[in-house]
Amino acid sequence: xxxxxxxxxxxxxxxxxxxxxxxxxxxxxxxxxxxxxxxxxxxxxxxxxxxxxxxxxxxxxxxxxxxxxxxxxxxxxxxxxxxxxxxxxxxxxxxxxxxxxxxxxxxxxxxxxxxxxxxxxxxxxxxxxxxxxxxxxxxxxxxxxxxxxxxxxxxxxxxxxxxxxxxxxxxxxxxxxxxxxxxxxxxxxxxxxxxxxxxxxxxxxxxxxxxxxxxxxxxxxxxxxxxxxxxxxxxxxxxxxxxxxxxxxxxxxxxxxxxxxxxxxxxxxxxxxxxxxxxxxxxxxxxxxxxxxxxxxxxxxxxxxxxxxxxxxxxxxxxxxxxxxxxxxxxxxxxxxxxxxxxxxxxxxxxxxxxxxxxxxxxxxxxxxxxxxxxxxxxxxxxxxxxxxxxxxxxxxxxxxxxxxxxxxxxxxxxxxxxxxxxxxxxxxxxxxxxxxxxxxxxxxxxxxxxxxxxxxx
Amino acid sequence: xxxxxxxxxxxxxxxxxxxxxxxxxxxxxxxxxxxxxxxxxxxxxxxxxxxxxxxxxxxxxxxxxxxxxxxxxxxxxxxxxxxxxxxxxxxxxxxxxxxxxxxxxxxxxxxxxxxxxxxxxxxxxxxxxxxxxxxxxxxxxxxxxxxxxxxxxxxxxxxxxxxxxxxxxxxxxxxxxxxxxxxxxxxxxxxxxxxxxxxxxxxxxxxxxxxxxxxxxxxxxxxxxxxxxxxxxxxxxxxxxxxxxxxxxxxxxxxxxxxxxxxxxxxxxxxxxxxxxxxxxxxxxxxxxxxxxxxxxxxxxxxxxxxxxxxxxxxxxxxxxxxxxxxxxxxxxxxxxxxxxxxxxxxxxxxxxxxxxxxxxxxxxxxxxxxxxxxxxxxxxxxxxxxxxxxxxxxxxxxxxxxxxxxxxxxxxxxxxxxxxxxxxxxxxxxxxxxxxxxxxxxxxxxxxxxxxxxxxx
Numbered sequence: 001x002x003x004x005x006x007x008x009x010x011x012x013x014x015x016x017x018x019x020x021x022x023x024x025x026x027x028x029x030x031x032x033x034x035x036x037x038x039x040x041x042x043x044x045x046x047x048x049x050x051x052x053x054x055x056x057x058x059x060x061x062x063x064x065x066x067x068x069x070x071x072x073x074x075x076x077x078x079x080x081x082x083x084x085x086x087x088x089x090x091x092x093x094x095x096x097x098x099x100x101x102x103x104x105x106x107x108x109x110x111x112x113x114x115x116x117x118x119x120x121x122x123x124x125x126x127x128x129x130x131x132x133x134x135x136x137x138x139x140x141x142x143x144x145x146x147x148x149x150x151x152x153x154x155x156x157x158x159x160x161x162x163x164x165x166x167x168x169x170x171x172x173x174x175x176x177x178x179x180x181x182x183x184x185x186x187x188x189x190x191x192x193x194x195x196x197x198x199x200x201x202x203x204x205x206x207x208x209x210x211x212x213x214x215x216x217x218x219x220x221x222x223x224x225x226x227x228x229x230x231x232x233x234x235x236x237x238x239x240x241x242x243x244x245x246x247x248x249x250x251x252x253x254x255x256x257x258x259x260x261x262x263x264x265x266x267x268x269x270x271x272x273x274x275x276x277x278x279x280x281x282x283x284x285x286x287x288x289x290x291x292x293x294x295x296x297x298x299x300x301x302x303x304x305x306x307x308x309x310x311x312x313x314x315x316x317x318x319x320x321x322x323x324x325x326x327x328x329x330x331x332x333x334x335x336x337x338x339x340x341x342x343x344x345x346x347x348x349x350x351x352x353x354x355x356x357x358x359x360x361x362x363x364x365x366x367x368x369x370x371x372x373x374x375x376x377x378x379x380x381x382x383x384x385x386x387x388x389x390x391x392x393x394x395x396x397x398x399x400x401x402x403x404x405x406x407x408x409x410x411x412x413x414x415x416x417x418x419x420x421x422x423x424x425x426x427x428x429x430x431x432x433x434x435x436x437x438x439x440x441x442x443x444x445x446x447x448x449x450x451x452x453x454x455x456x457x458x
Numbered sequence: 459x460x461x462x463x464x465x466x467x468x469x470x471x472x473x474x475x476x477x478x479x480x481x482x483x484x485x486x487x488x489x490x491x492x493x494x495x496x497x498x499x500x501x502x503x504x505x506x507x508x509x510x511x512x513x514x515x516x517x518x519x520x521x522x523x524x525x526x527x528x529x530x531x532x533x534x535x536x537x538x539x540x541x542x543x544x545x546x547x548x549x550x551x552x553x554x555x556x557x558x559x560x561x562x563x564x565x566x567x568x569x570x571x572x573x574x575x576x577x578x579x580x581x582x583x584x585x586x587x588x589x590x591x592x593x594x595x596x597x598x599x600x601x602x603x604x605x606x607x608x609x610x611x612x613x614x615x616x617x618x619x620x621x622x623x624x625x626x627x628x629x630x631x632x633x634x635x636x637x638x639x640x641x642x643x644x645x646x647x648x649x650x651x652x653x654x655x656x657x658x659x660x661x662x663x664x665x666x667x668x669x670x671x672x673x674x675x676x677x678x679x680x681x682x683x684x685x686x687x688x689x690x691x692x693x694x695x696x697x698x699x700x701x702x703x704x705x706x707x708x709x710x711x712x713x714x715x716x717x718x719x720x721x722x723x724x725x726x727x728x729x730x731x732x733x734x735x736x737x738x739x740x741x742x743x744x745x746x747x748x749x750x751x752x753x754x755x756x757x758x759x760x761x762x763x764x765x766x767x768x769x770x771x772x773x774x775x776x777x778x779x780x781x782x783x784x785x786x787x788x789x790x791x792x793x794x795x796x797x798x799x800x801x802x803x804x805x806x807x808x809x810x811x812x813x814x815x816x817x818x819x820x821x822x823x824x825x826x827x828x829x830x831x832x833x834x835x836x837x838x839x840x841x842x843x844x845x846x847x848x849x850x851x852x853x854x855x856x857x858x859x860x861x862x863x864x865x866x867x868x869x870x871x872x873x874x875x876x877x878x879x880x881x882x883x884x885x886x887x888x889x890x891x892x893x894x895x896x897x898x899x900x901x902x903x904x905x906x907x908x909x910x911x912x913x914x915x916x
Contacts, residue, residue, distance in 0.1 A: 094857070095864035099799075099813040133854035298800035299868075301809040329868035330855040335796070341557075342756035342797070343804070351759040355557040395873075396591035397788040399552070399900060400907035406553035410757075410787035415853075415873035442857060449858035 023066035026077035032379040049424025080140025080387035082367030085291035085320025089126030093325035118175035127155040137414030166205025166232040237271035254279035289370030294339040296322035318367025356409040390419040481524035484535035490837035507882025538598025538845035540825030543749035543778025547584030551783035576633035585613040595872030624663025624690040695729035712737035747828030752797040754780035776825025814863040848877040
């Protein structure tokens with residue numbers, strides 16, 4: 001009785017001292033903090049978009065009376081997932097060219113289709129569809145590289161999603177820039193516009209070492225440094241890319257990037273499939289972020305990235321979906337988690353390779369590190385922004401539960417994500433999207449689909 | 459006006475001649491018939507549990523007035539998926555022991571846990587949970603091997619699902635039989651009980667060549683022949699199994715099975731990962747069915763089955779989930795389809811390997827062949843039983859659609875399955891399970907979970 005009164009008093013005291021906006025409770029809170037705490041019957045409190053407390057339900061309810069309380073007794077609360085590599089607008093070309101040789105895929109379908117279809121309108125609707133799919137499947141932040149990236153940024157911000165978004169710079173004429181120099185100008189306008197945004201980190205994205213000159217790569221780095229933003233690029237996706245680099249430059253793409261000084265500032269590299277020991281050492285000493293894309297690497301038969309070696313070096317390697325036009329067909333990190341683990345196991349012939357916990361780490365806090373955002377997101381810790389997902393345990397595949405990481409990585413699905421909060425704002429509640437006009441998106445996507453289909457007919 | 463009257467007249471005429479129970483319409487009907495017809499705006503008509511017509515909506519609506527009409531203008535109608543390998547009750551041990559060495563997994567977790575927990579009650583509730591998960595994800599028929607298989611059969615039949623269900627026979631004492639001889643007796647009682655059942659095909663399931671003597675394998679075959687039912691067994695799952703067989707018998711498991719006459723009747727083998735050219739030739743001339751289990755083979759690091767070579771020989775190779783206690787964590791053929799394709803692509807380093815259409819074939823008609831059921835199910839064709847699924851195109855990952863097989867294999871999810879009909883009976887409508895008490899299953903599974911968890915604590 002004494003204790004009860006004390007709690008009540010404390011509650012009242014706390015109410016005056018620390019009112020919170022939202023208290024969310026769950027069967028398990030998977031924090032991904034330094035101690036990797038998993039709190040059974042836990043809760044988190046959010047105020048002003050920031051996580052102000054994480055702990056057991058009872059204590060939290062006493063200490064943090066809330067304006068809004070959301071109880072999820074049959075769900076997991078977890079950090080929002082981080083998609084470290086995407087080309088969001090390509091979602092409009094989902095499945096347009098599958099099961100083809102790489103050359104045929106790119107040259108007969110993707111490049112012609114992009115040439116004919118990629119306009120401002122395409123980028124807007126494609127991004128809307130992509131952020132709808134991503135947020136709905138528990139992704140709260142993503143890295144992107146495409147054309148008209150300022151529109152990708154507008155739509156991402158409007159939807160309330162977090163992004164590290166890179167304007168593409170590439171040697172040949174593309175839909176939003178006839179030359180790489182014009183691409184660079186476009187990038188600079190973009191960087192200016194999104195300086196110090198709460199959700200969007202603009203970036204410079206030279207497509208790849210093999211599609212840019214030394215001078216252009218260096219100009220891109222200078223621009224990124226000037227605005228203190230990251231540089232994003234594709235590196236060593238295919239074996240052929242490495243062979244070409246050796247022939248032309250006498251060194252690997254990673255060696256070339258280091259030699260040119262490109263890796264001196266914050267850098268995110270996508271794929272990194274064909275990395276030598278020396279390349280991995282370069283990655284370690286340059287502290288680059290790496291996007292591992294298991295679906296894409298498998299589907300395009302690019303190869304198998306050395307994820308175990310990357311983790312041994314404690315590299316910031318996250319998971320990515322890549323774009324959904326051949327390299328993948330969806331933007332689903334639950335599937336990438338499952339694939340990442342299974343791919344390492346079968347290719348090393350050791351079932352212990354890449355545990356569920358390691359994979360979940362890649363999809364959250366390690367992915368946040370890859371994006372240079374680990375101070376802000378990637379775990380449920382006091383002081384970080386509230387990027388949190390509620391994953392329901394209602395479906396039959398969610399029960400019974402013996403290990404929460406196993407369940408998240410191998411059993412639970414994107415469709416189990418019930419609620420999503422980004423930066424303290426609900427973007428999905430009870431599977432209802434709160435920041436998007438989904439019927440309008442569906443209609444416009446259907447309209448664009450007919451145009452695109454007609455344009456690639458042989 | 460004339461045409462309208464004519465239609466009405468025709469409708470009336472047809473009504474008298476061919477009333478149907480149900481007409482289901484969809485945006486696409488993926489028939490998987492011999493011509494691989496995909497009908498845009500199609501329909502199928504069902505009478506007495508049998509498919510009586512498949513065709514364009516307009517014509518079908520005219521010719522087949524129906525007592526019940528189900529319109530799904532934004533969905534795909536497809537044959538129910540066939541899970542060619544499962545251990546249904548093991549669903550109760552979902553994720554109990556992941557990321558371990560094979561020996562540790564089996565000897566420290568699975569065998570002790572089975573020894574302490576596998577009772578009639580365990581098998582009943584485990585099967586209920588499994589058929590719930592399977593039907594909900596679009597699986598309409600499955601092959602199983604476990605203990606107390608008569609209870610697996612009871613629960614499967616009660617749920618309205620189709621099964622080829624094998625009573626396990628194994629060298630060492632197991633929960634339902636102290637000796638293989640007693641297992642064989644149990645199997646015979648089971649075969650007698652389910653002779654000529656409309657949904658259940660009982661089977662004899664010697665666990666594997668390496669866990670049974672020559673004599674016992676032959677006794678199992680004789681029993682299967684006597685009752686004209688299939689024999690199910692695991693073959694060449696691991697490299698070590700083959701090496702042991704070479705050492706002990708001077709031949710591979712497939713060679714041994716052929717030599718012993720085991721393959722002379724209908725046989726379904728699971729895994730078939732380590733198959734030599736000669737083993738594949740044996741499979742071809744014996745016309746065995748093969749269950750390919752990509753999740754299990756990857757997760758346990760068993761290896762990569764030679765699926766492309768199997769298809770070259772036109773073998774009856776289907777897809778399987780295996781059991782969800784370490785070898786997998788769910789019973790989800792949509793994920794197995796995606797994995798099967800991607801695994802072949804990355805291991806052959808050719809993105810053309812195993813197309814979406816080939817994979818969908820494995821999950822349907824080729825899987826039906828593996829189970830000896832191709833006359834009855836596996837495609838939407840006149841004269842077959844009505845095993846059909848409705849896959850919604852409502853979610854963002856389902857749009858746009860350029861290729862229906864790509865969408866089914868690489869983009870759509872088990873959670874998109876909206877309705878399921880088996881043998882002409884709806885078992886799920888609008889995501890509502892119609893033949894299962896799901897809340898009761900959930901409660902009992904939670905209760906059993908505590909028992910199981912306590913039993914494996916070190």
